Amino acid sequence: MKITDLSLKNFRNYEFADVFFSDTQNLIFGKNAQGKTNLLEAVFYLSCLKTFRAQKDFEAVREGEPFAELSGNFEAYGRQLSVSCKIKKNARELSVNGVSGIRPSEHIGTIKTVVFSPDDLSLIKDGPARRRRFLNLAISQMRPAYIRALAEHNKIIETKRRILKMEDGREAYFDYLDVLNEKLASVYAYILSERGAFLKKAAEIVKRTGFQISGGSEEISLSYSHASSVERTDDEENAKRLLLHLTARKEAELSSRSCLIGAHRDDFEVFINGKSARDFASQGQIRSCVLALKVAEHEILENDSGEKPILLLDDVLSELDPHRRSFLINDIDRGQTIITGCDPSMFSELIHGKIFTVAGGAINGENEK
Ligand SMILES: Nc1ncnc2c1ncn2[C@@H]1O[C@H](COP(=O)(O)OP(=O)(O)O)[C@@H](O)[C@H]1O
Ligand SMILES: [Mg+2]
Numbered sequence: 001m002k003i004t005d006l007s008l009k010n011f012r013n014y015e016f017a018d019v020f021f022s023d024t025q026n027l028i029f030g031k032n033a034q035g036k037t038n039l040l041e042a043v044f045y046l047s048c049l050k051t052f053r054a055q056k057d058f059e060a061v062r063e064g065e066p067f068a069e070l071s072g073n074f075e076a077y078g079r080q081l082s083v084s085c086k087i088k089k090n091a092r093e094l095s096v097n098g099v100s101g102i103r104p105s106e107h108i109g110t111i112k113t114v115v116f117s118p119d120d121l122s123l124i125k126d127g128p129a130r131r132r133r134f135l136n137l138a139i140s141q142m143r144p145a146y147i148r149a150l151a152e153h154n155k156i157i158e159t160k161r162r163i164l165k166m167e168d169g170r171e172a173y174f175d176y177l178d179v180l181n182e183k184l185a186s187v188y189a190y191i192l193s194e195r196g197a198f199l200k201k202a203a204e205i206v207k208r209t210g211f212q213i214s215g216g217s218e219e220i221s222l223s224y225s226h227a228s229s230v231e232r233t234d235d236e237e238n239a240k241r242l243l244l245h246l247t248a249r250k251e252a253e254l255s256s257r258s259c260l261i262g263a264h265r266d267d268f269e270v271f272i273n274g275k276s277a278r279d280f281a282s283q284g285q286i287r288s289c290v291l292a293l294k295v296a297e298h299e300i301l302e303n304d305s306g307e308k309p310i311l312l313l314d315d316v317l318s319e320l321d322p323h324r325r326s327f328l329i330n331d332i333d334r335g336q337t338i339i340t341g342c343d344p345s346m347f348s349e350l351i352h353g354k355i356f357t358v359a360g361g362a363i364n365g366e367n368e369k
Contacts, residue, residue, distance in 0.1 A: 308335030
C-alpha cells in the first residue's frame with residue numbers, strides 16, 4: 001500500500017500543504033514543533049480516521065478555523081483510492097473516490113498503516129488500556145466486524161455501568177442485566193477470539209525478532225490475560241462459557257458497582273527471557289520489545305492482506321541504537337516508509353527515496369536520493 005500524495009488545508013499548523021511521496025522511503029527533517037508529526041498524523045488519519053495523538057479530532061483543526069480538509073491519493077490492491085476528509089467541530093465528512101457518506105467500518109482497513117512513535121515506548125510500562133489500544137487498532141485494520149463488535153461491546157458495558165451505579169431502583173433491572181450479559185458474552189467471545197488469534201501470530205514474530213536484534217540472547221514472549229479462562233475453541237462455545245462466568249460474577253458486579261468481566265479488562269504481558277518486561281526490562285530491552293511488537297503488527301497486517309502497510313516512523317530512529325535502527329530500516333523490506341527526525345546526519349545514509357524539510361508548517365525542500 002502506498003500514499004502517492006497528500007494535501008492539507010487548515011490541518012494543525014498547516015494552512016496549505018501538498019506533498020508527493022516516494023514509493024519507498026521518505027525522510028522528513030525539521031527542528032522541533034515544525035509540523036513533522038502533524039504530517040504523519042494526517043496520513044494516519046486518512047487511513048484509520050482518528051489521530052494518534054488527540055482525544056478529540058477537532059483539536060487537529062488549525063486554531064481559529066472552522067474545519068480542516070485532508071485528502072490523499074493511495075494505491076491499494078492495484079486500485080487507486082482517493083480519500084478526502086473534512087474534520088469539523090462535531091462531525092467528519094469522509095468520501096472515497098468521490099462517494100460520500102462512507103462509514104468508518106467500511107473504510108478502515110482499506111489502507112493499512114503502522115505507526116511507531118516515541119509514545120509507543122510506554123506500551124510495556126503503561127497500564128493495560130495502552131496495550132488494548134494497540135490490539136484494537138491492529139485488528140480493526142483487518143476485520144471490519146471487530147470494529148462493530150467493539151462498539152457494541154462498549155455500548156453494553158456503558159449500559160451495565162449505568163445500572164450498576166444507580167443509587168435506587170437497581171432491583172428493577174436485575175433481569176435486564178441477564179439480558180445484557182447474554183449479549184455481552186456473545187460479542188466478547190468474538191473479540192477474545194480475534195485478540196487471541198492476533199497474539200498467537202504475534203508471539204512467533206516477536207520471538208524471532210527478539211533473537212534477530214539481540215544476536216540470539218533475548219527471547220521475547222507474550223501472554224494474553226483475561227478474566228475468564230476461555231481459550232479459543234469456537235465462538236459459540238466460548239460465549240456459553242463466558243455467560244456462565246458473567247452470571248457467576250453478577251453478585252460481585254452488583255456489590256462493586258462495576259463491570260468486572262469484558263474486553264475492557266483484558267491485557268497482554270510481554271516477557272523477556274521468561275521475566276516480565278514490565279517489571280524487569282532495561283530501557284534497551286523495552287525498546288527491543290516495542291520494536292518487536294511493531295514488526296509483528298506490520299507483518300501480520302501484511303500477511304493478512306498480501307500488501308505491506310504504510311509504515312510511519314515518528315522520531316523513533318534517534319531513540320534506537322544504530323543496530324536496532326538499521327534493523328528497522330534496512331534489514332527487512334518494509335514497503336513505503338515515512339520517517340521523521342531532527343538530525344539529518346544521523347541516518348540519511350540509510351534512506352533511499354525522498355528527503356523533505358519542514359519548517360513552520362511549510363514543506364520546504366524535496367530531493368530525490
Ligand atoms: N490545531 C492546531 N492549530 C495550529 N497549530 C497547531 C495545532 N495543533 C498543533 N499545532 C502546532 O503544531 C506544531 C507541532 O507540530 P509537530 O508536527 O508536533 O512538530 P514536530 O515537527 O516537532 O513533529 C506546534 O507548533 C503546535 O503549536
Ligand atoms: Mg514530532
